[in-house]
Amino acid sequence: MRELPKINAAGLSIEQFTIEVSNWLLESDTADLLSAIESSLTAFLPYIQAQRMSLVRLTVDNRFEGALAVAAPGYQPISLPAQGLYSPYLEQISKGEPIIAEGNLLDVINHDEFIIQKMEGIIAHIVVPLRVRGRIWGSIAASRYIEPAQWQEDTITRVRSFGQLLAATFERYAYWEKLQHKNQKLELLSRHLMDSQETERRMLSRELHDNFSQRMALLTIKASSLTNRLTDADDKKSACVLHHEIQDLAKDMQALSRSLHPAILEDLGLIVALKAECRRLSAIKDIDIQTLFDPIPAVNKELSLNLYRILQEALNNVAKHAQASAVFVLLQAEQGNLHFQIIDDGIGCDLTLTENIGSLGLISIQERAQLFNGTATFTSPEDGGFIVDIMIPTIKEYYE
Secondary structure (H helix, E strand, O other): OOOOOOOOOOOOOHHHHHHHHHHHHHHOOHHHHHHHHHHHHHHHHHHHOOOEEEEEEEOOOOOEEEEEEEEOOOOOOOOOOOOOEOOOOHHHHHOOOOEEEEOOHHHOOOHHHHHHOOOOOOOEEEEEEEEEOOEEEEEEEEEEOOOOOOOOHHHHHHHHHHHHHHHHHHHHHHHHHHHHHHHHHHHHHHHHHHHHHHHHHHHHHHHHHHHHHHHHHHHHHHHHHHHHHOOOHHHHHHHHHHHHHHHHHHHHHHHHHHHHOOHHHHHHOHHHHHHHHHHHHHHHHOOEEEEEEOOOOOEOHHHHHHHHHHHHHHHHHHHHHHOOOEEEEEEEEEOOEEEEEEEEOOOOOOHHHHHHHOOHHHHHHHHHHHOOOOEEEEEOOOOOOEEEEEEEOOHHHHEO
16 A cells, blocks of 8 residues: 655645545555545644544444544544444434534533543534435544634535545445455355365265166176177177177266266376376367476365366366367466466357356356466457466465
8 A cells, every 4th residue: 555645844735635645545455445544534633633533434224333533642532333323413413414512512512422432631523424425424523632622614624525535435445345245255155056066076976986886887797698698699799789888888977977076186186187187088079188287286175176177167168169179288386376277279269258148167167266366367369269277376375
């Protein structure tokens, strides 16, 4: 985050300072806005000769909700509750009417409020309502412990203008934070769905291996025995064909079982599993698949499985849609990041159409990369082909 504009020796005017702060807030990263607003509020104190200030929102049900509170050195900022505070100020503020207290604050401020807000020693206090998007957003408050005890009209106007700027910025941050929370929930849901999918795949793989594969093996033995017992040439030939079809079906079932739950990942590691998947598709679809895999330290099971699924999804897309004759698969660790590419020489695809309609396969690849703070980009060059480019940052975090 860039530093707050400094007040030079000659001093910025309050108007210049407000412009500088406005530009600074616009240029600040959204994640840093809360700290930026707090710094801005603190820097504004000397311009209005105040020793403490606070920014307070109104909740949907018209109760005060603490936002930010600051104080000059040697003074304590007001203690703001997280939400739900009822205040005697509330009715007046919600109507858009400012509160101006000078001299004896108890003439204007309720005694309970005086005690709760720790206002002993304060000689001047203002609460200025703020509007955002046409409704009362909340208020900005300022307090003085030392002279002057009166608030000038132009000072109140400047406090209101500065408060409007900070309130709008705070809403921008609050909206971003809400989106972040929603994104986190979506990421957790996505991770949960993928975990559930893997659990189902393991169960189905186990059922195929322990039940159906055994039954297929028995059926193969029976078909072989039947073939050997037959004497008629035509019957023997038909039985032999049936025997081979059953054997092929058994092999396909074994391959499906391995695909659903790649035990090879746990037994022999990621690189061997990726190469085996490339060989499998190459044999089935007669596609030349070349690989270039850098030796990398063993990564954890979750990342290994997701990289394997990404390759499966990408190769599945190649087999179904690409009409490719060759595929190149790259895996390398560079500058602390993991780079994973699947490139084919097929007909490519219309990425604009894919983005508009949505491709479950590509969405799945993106979600798997995002689980590890990674990115997945897709490129379809004009001269054909398709590139799946995965980048996983700070790969060392996932080393076993």
